[in-house]
Amino acid sequence: MFGAVVGRVANRIGGAQLTLNGTLYKLIANDGNNTLHGGPKGFAHVVWKVKKHSNKGHAPHIVFTYYSSFDGDQGFPGAVLATAR
Incomplete structure (x- = not known):
C-alpha cells in the first residue's frame, strides 16, 4: 500500500506484546506472531x-482527524487523537 497513514505504530512489534510502565499489553497479531x-485495523x-x-x-x-482509537483498541493503551494534513 502506498501513501497510507499507518498507526498506532510504524513497523513491527515483536510477539504482539509490549510492556509499558511495568504493565504487559497483549496486542492483536496481524503479521505472523507480530x-x-x-x-489489522491500522489507521489506513x-x-x-x-x-x-x-x-x-x-x-x-x-x-483529517481520527479519534476512534480508544484506550484498549486492539490491545494498545491510551486513547489517540490523530491529525493528518
Whole structure:
C-alpha cells in the first residue's frame, strides 16, 4: 500500500506484546506472531473525518482527524487523537 497513514505504530512489534510502565499489553497479531503498523485495523483502514479544507491560494490543503482509537483498541493503551494534513 502506498501513501497510507499507518498507526498506532510504524513497523513491527515483536510477539504482539509490549510492556509499558511495568504493565504487559497483549496486542492483536496481524503479521505472523507480530503486530504490524498498528494491527489489522491500522489507521489506513479506518474512516477519517475532514476537519477543514481549502482549495484557494498558494497552499491548498485538507486536514483529517481520527479519534476512534480508544484506550484498549486492539490491545494498545491510551486513547489517540490523530491529525493528518
